[in-house]
Amino acid sequence: MLTPGLEFSSNGHLYIEGCDIVALAQKYGTPLYVMNEKLIRNNCRRYTSFIAENFKTGSFPCYASKALSCLEIYRIMNEEKMGVDVVSGGELYTALKADFPAERIFFHGNNKTVDELRMAVEFGVGRIIVDNLTELHLLDKIASEAKSKQKIGLRIKPGIEAHTHDYIRTGQIDSKFGFSIENGEALEAVKEAMSCDNLELCQLHCHIGSQIFDTQPFVDAVKVMLDFFVIIHNETGQWIKELNLGGGLGASYTDADSPLEIEEYLTPVAQILKSTCKELDIPEPEFHIEPGRSIVGEAGTTLYTIGAIKDIKDIRTYISVDGGMADNIRYALYKAEYTVLNASKNSGTIKDNVTIAGKCCESGDLIQEGISLTEPDVGDILAVLTTGAYNYSMASNYNRIPRPAMIMVKDGNSRVVIQRESYADLLNNDI
Numbered sequence: 554m555l556t557p558g559l560e561f562s563s564n565g566h567l568y569i570e571g572c573d574i575v576a577l578a579q580k581y582g583t584p585l586y587v588m589n590e591k592l593i594r595n596n597c598r599r600y601t602s603f604i605a606e607n608f609k610t611g612s613f614p615c616y617a618s619k620a621l622s623c624l625e626i627y628r629i630m631n632e633e634k635m636g637v638d639v640v641s642g643g644e645l646y647t648a649l650k651a652d653f654p655a656e657r658i659f660f661h662g663n664n665k666t667v668d669e670l671r672m673a674v675e676f677g678v679g680r681i682i683v684d685n686l687t688e689l690h691l692l693d694k695i696a697s698e699a700k701s702k703q704k705i706g707l708r709i710k711p712g713i714e715a716h717t718h719d720y721i722r723t724g725q726i727d728s729k730f731g732f733s734i735e736n737g738e739a740l741e742a743v744k745e746a747m748s749c750d751n752l753e754l755c756q757l758h759c760h761i762g763s764q765i766f767d768t769q770p771f772v773d774a775v776k777v778m779l780d781f782f783v784i785i786h787n788e789t790g791q792w793i794k795e796l797n798l799g800g801g802l803g804a805s806y807t808d809a810d811s812p813l814e815i816e817e818y819l820t821p822v823a824q825i826l827k828s829t830c831k832e833l834d835i836p837e838p839e840f841h842i843e844p845g846r847s848i849v850g851e852a853g854t855t856l857y858t859i860g861a862i863k864d865i866k867d868i869r870t871y872i873s874v875d876g877g878m879a880d881n882i883r884y885a886l887y888k889a890e891y892t893v894l895n896a897s898k899n900s901g902t903i904k905d906n907v908t909i910a911g912k913c914c915e916s917g918d919l920i921q922e923g924i925s926l927t928e929p930d931v932g933d934i935l936a937v938l939t940t941g942a943y944n945y946s947m948a949s950n951y952n953r954i955p956r957p958a959m960i961m962v963k964d965g966n967s968r969v970v971i972q973r974e975s976y977a978d979l980l981n982n983d984i
């Protein structure tokens with residue numbers, strides 16, 4: 554499987570957007586995160602144009618920046634007229650430092666701190682998506698102190714189970730996120746929010762999971778949420794103005810994955826929204842979504858250099874690389890699958906039963922197991938595909954390994970957007 558923008562050239566090397574990956578590895582060093590800027594921008598444009606054409610005026614997509622947060626990604630999102638979703642003071646700070654307009658920022662999180670809420674109110678964040686009653690009352694007080702009326706959403710658990718990995722499933726009742734419709738706490742929260750003098754309830758939000766390949770759970774979520782809009786109207790006389798369906802559209806990691814196209818996913822959502830509003834006589838709400846993985850996932854490729862190769866007869870071959878769980882924790886965390894290619898060679902003997910091992914002091918520090926690779930040799934460059942989402946953003950300095958650099962490639966050119974950490978950087982906060 555090759556992600557968009559990748560192809561093998563006649564010199565046997567893998568190319569990305571016209572750049573020779575082996576040359577990129579030589580120029581910038583490895584491990585290296587390589588992001589396909591054209592693909593990111595194209596994905597954003599597909600979301601923004603579909604939403605502008607098919608949903609109520611004022612609707613827009615917000616990029617879920619937990620997938621990848623750095624100054625340049627917020628600049629790109631701003632240029633592409635996206636909103637962004639942030640989940641911490643750190644993500645909010647980075648967005649603001651990139652001059653991202655505060656009114657197009659949605660602030661999430663199940664335990665935002667007092668300081669984070671104050672910061673969000675002070676900078677005029679567009680929506681704060683409130684997760685629980687403690688936060689609701691705290692935010693009302695903070696907004697009152699700041700003499701402002703803060704626009705909010707409420708995070709709702711619609712009780713929809715998306716067919717995905719347990720660890721990244723969040724829509725069900727037993728979740729740390731949000732208010733459940735089923736047990737009445739969501740309605741109680743709506744009424745409570747409407748009674749807060751310093752808050753304006755604009756939005757109901759749900760996020761039913763991640764890496765979803767099917768339209769049905771999204772369609773069901775729209776129906777459940779709109780039914781709830783009617784219940785709220787019957788109880789309070791007020792219509793909620795905005796529906797936010799969260800993120801969740803899948804990306805392709807291996808040949809086994811067949812994610813929906815952005816338009817394939819949004820078409821039935823737009824249809825069900827319109828038809829249900831008509832049927833139930835609901836004023837059509839503004840529509841928001843928060844795609845993360847489907848914008849940056851396939852745009853990312855991580856490059857490593859092969860170091861030690863250990864053939865354990867009749868068992869497996871370990872190929873060790875110069876990165877690992879510190880730059881990509883997802884296999885160690887939940888056995889996430891990836892496509893791994895030898896970017897230095899397109900032909901030769903295929904080696905089977907290969908395990909790609911990281912350099913950290915953990916047996917579980919693996920990038921992938923049981924894969925086949927074209928004639929791996931010491932010094933070859935390995936490319937791990939679809940690493941744009943939840944890789945750099947989950948990276949750590951475990952074993953005091955500096956975080957890799959990140960570059961953007963576009964039309965045969967490359968530029969650094971995150972510098973490689975130095976050993977000196979590792980001591981920044983040591984006293």
Ligand SMILES: Cc1ncc(COP(=O)(O)O)c(C=O)c1O
Pocket residue numbers: 617620638661723760762763764799800801802843844845846847942
């Ligand atoms: C509230 C919310 N919005 C958006 C997202 C982004 O999801 P994805 O990257 O699957 O599109 C998440 C992911 O956890 C989320 O929790």
